[in-house]
Amino acid sequence: MNQNYLLLALLVLPAVGSVAVAPLRTNDRAAKSLAMAFALLELGLTAVAWFSYSVSAAANQRFQLTFDVPWIPAFGTRIALGVDGIALVMLALIAVLVPIVLGSSWTDRLPEGRTAAGFCALLLATQATLVGVFAATDVFLFYVFFEAMLVPMYFIIGRFGGPKRQYAAVKFFLYSVLGGLIMLGSVIGLYVVSAGRLPSGGTFSWAALRDLAAQVPQSVQIWLFLGFFIAFAIKAPLVPLHTWLPDAGAEAPIGAGVLLVGVLDKVATFGFLRYCLPLFPLASKSLAPLVLVLSVLGIIYAGLLAAGQDDMKRFVSYTSIAHFGFIALGIFAFSTQAFAGSVLYMVNHGITTGMLFIAVGMLITRGNSRLISDYGGVSALTPVLAGTFLFAGLASLALPGTNSFVSEFLVLIGSFPREPVYTIIATVGIIFAALYVLWVYQQVFQGPARGNAVMASMIGPGAVAAPSSAAGTAKSSFSDLTRGEIMVLAPLIALILLLGFFPGPVLDVINPSVAATMREVGLADPVGGMTP
């Protein structure tokens, strides 16, 4: 068998980096620089993987860059790695985000007794597990990474987070572990099912299990589907299993929040596409209405909740829950356009929400408060930061010209032919998106200078006497973005615009794999589709 070691290298490199960075407890700068070097190396390797992936071969080759060695022969588990277009774009997203996250955390004030080495090591460890979870083509291996990725994230939130970090970390961990345990049941169930039907005995190989899917009766599929689905629904999260995310997102340090909401949660929607649909096609189709209800419920419910938040980080978390509703809608509407839209949405959401999170973090650093009501009229003090925040917000509300529009549009236009009612409700959700973004922008950035955090920053004559004309007379300690901060944000802005106008290269990678997923589900496109 022809082994490709590229994915193995992608998996091992951040793990090695994590071990290498961890001992540098006395030298924060060296730790951060080394971590950044590893992250950039990983980015370079990912670029190699991106260009090694052949779009033309993807039509009849489900996975590329495959690596496969036995792991525990007694259970038939293997260390099997490989990527389709969907996994590849997720790997690219991780590789792009980690250096940006490191950059944005460069000047973070760490809690008492914590070192940058610890933070960077945990971040790289998270990256390694994330690569594993997307690159695994063995169901058991996937499960192992799925559980493993909790651990470094748990420690990041619990050690480096905000005031309520312990509470948030435990909540995050328990929710996830419980979901993981339910999934473990289904993973074992898959093995049992395959053992009874394959002459060669039980297997965890994704491809073998997919080929077996047609022989598994619907009732069995439903039980196995549920195990995966509940784990993913917690992770995504779908309403009503979402309440861990606002706490985790609010208490996590900004950089970890970006990875948590931007990538970690995408494992769930990726899981829907990779595991739920191809392995349990009958169950997926018969239970789709339930998922669709939860999706549109999430879009509207979380949209309204986002508008009602006073904590900026909770606000970003709720916007994400609303966005996950769009992704899930696209996946369970079963069309090539909706699938491609959902996959692109996963990438785009990581970029836009990452940027929104980072911009929020930069504001919080200046005002020392997460509360929206502590701010007001900030745009007069920091016009560039205000513009950046608005830009991220506009991308978040899927304004055409930004990356999110392409994905949201694909999800909606792809979902409409099969599921018009749910799509109409979801489309109404775009009004809520505009509402929560612009409402927060107005409260924080527009109008006269006001709010505790802003007024406390006023120095010099007239600071208290004339707050309304504060921008003119009094000085504020609020400074606009530094060169370093702009360097962190610039790649994200560039990506948002680039993918907004030229999504072609990414869609080209995604398209063959979503077409394959359509075939695995066994459905034809409602518009312009041919029978599979």
Added chain:
Amino acid sequence: MSASLLATAVEQIPAATGVGAKAWLLVALPALSSAVLFLAGRRANTWGHLLGCASVVGAFAVGVALFAQALSAAPDQRTTELPLFSWISVGALHVDFALRLDPLSLAFVLLITGVGSLIHIYSIGYMAPHGQASGAGHSDPSRRRFFAQLNLFVTAMLLLVLGNNFVLLYLGWEGVGLASYLLIGFYQDRPSAATAAKKAFLMNRVGDVGLALAIFLLWTHLGTVQYSQVFARVGQLTPGVLFAVCALMLLGACGKSGQFPLQAWLPDAMEGPTPVSALIHAATMVTAGVYLVARCNPIYDASANGRLIVTLVGVITLLIGAIIGCAYDDIKKVLAYSTVSQIGYMMLGVGLGPAGYALGLMHLYTHGFFKAGLFLGAGSVMHGMNDDVDMRHYGGLRAYMPITFYTFLAGYLALIGFPFLSGYYSKDVIIEAAAAQPGWRGLVMGGAAMLAAGLTAFYMTRLVLMTFFGEKRWQNLRGVDGKEYHPHESPAVMTVPMIILAVGSVGAGFLLQLNHALASWLTPTVGELRESEGGLIPPSLVGVGTLLLSAAGVLIAYLLIGRRPTPVVRPEPVSWPVRAARRDLYANAINEALIARPGIWLCRALVYLDNKGVDGLVNGTAALLGGGSGQLRRLQTGFVRSYALGMLGGGVLIIAALLILRFGIQS
């Protein structure tokens, strides 16, 4: 000829050649300029406005070249496409970034870049950092930001009209919405500006949902989003789907064009700098709804009911706008409601179908001249009056700003339909065509449009009298900034664009109707203009009646305002119609009561529910299992077990729901 052209409408459109192949410059010039101005920072403060103007003037030059090329071609050769790149392509869905050059889009290109150039130039003076005599708006140091955003608007507006498919239209559609949002909220320190900007964006998004759903419907039933393919396949749509598409697009048009029931944002949009009001909220962006209906003429042609609702919206809006316009004292708001009303006329026109597309577009064109001119005039008045907008503080200004006065007068006469000026040729033909509709429709539409013409004459005469004639009420007053008023004429950089627009207000109508110049130019896109017949009111009577009603409006305004002193403070109490008009016919109150307040209430309730309910369920179970919430020692284990239990409970609930759903469906 045009009928056969429509019947054999082909899906393949020839590629643009010659100057047409350079049409991308139209969009690229302002886009590039906008990007430079946004990114260059303070360095560009000294020359940014010049770049901003140059880019739009350059685009205008390209537009004129394109127009000349098209004019030299045979009418059926004037429609070409310029594919630039593939934008979104998944499965059977292909969305190209491609420009469609045809008589309709070229007409808009000339209007947008032509009037746009004049307003950009005017803005150099209006937005200039200014000495003592000016108000807060003019001393704003952020002229560069203003031009960046105005360039962004021109870019988006050009994409809106030039796209060859509905998705590109949507890109421009929301793009102009963004520019409008940014520019309404331009004076960021004013809370009212921020609120107005947000309101405009949100009400527009309500309309955008309609437009988006219309696109989804077309895709579902026709498998394409490209104009030429959609229009060629309209025959495949059932009447129900056709009507739904028409209604949803109309919703989009209502949002963008400030039409009933989504009109309430447009008057608030006057918070933006006055050149913005002139370009975006009078001449171009707000007419995008009219463009949409005209562009989709093959769809509306196929649905009589679809056209009917367009005309109804138009009639209701033109009346609402004219009535409210009579009651306001804020010069910009009167003009804003006038815009609402005049776009109502345009919608009425294009709603008449083949009998009115060209008429609605003609009025759009002439309105673009005179309303932009009127707004620039209002801006010039404000410029000389410490940014005051209250007409009760004006009076007798004609001696102090003669150029402003005469150019404003030209716009005023054009708007009220003074014979042989622009509005006379464009508005009256819409009224005549509406009145010529068979049966009660003609009576209602024509009657309402004539009545509104009288009201238009009244409120515009009132505006002119209160501003330029009568006592100099400002002599005994001080501005909001506490300074005395020193009315003065504006600099040439502002008055020259006003003069050009005034010339347009006088002559454009005559030129465009000469030999049906505009109608026959537009024929390849919107079809030949058909004569309406069968109305209950004789056409000759309609023309005379409109003139008489307008004259009556002028006379009543003269008797009520011109012959009496105007109180500096607006009189209270007043009769109920005036009260209602002053409160926008309760549109805002209704929005507030039906949407805003229940929305806020729902939002708060949900936040409470999510914290106390959904999450509380989890934490509450935790407390129970942990043996009471007071036992802090056991909290740690309580957490673990309770979450586990909560999650288990949630899981069981979902499984139960799934099973019910699963077996419920089967049985």
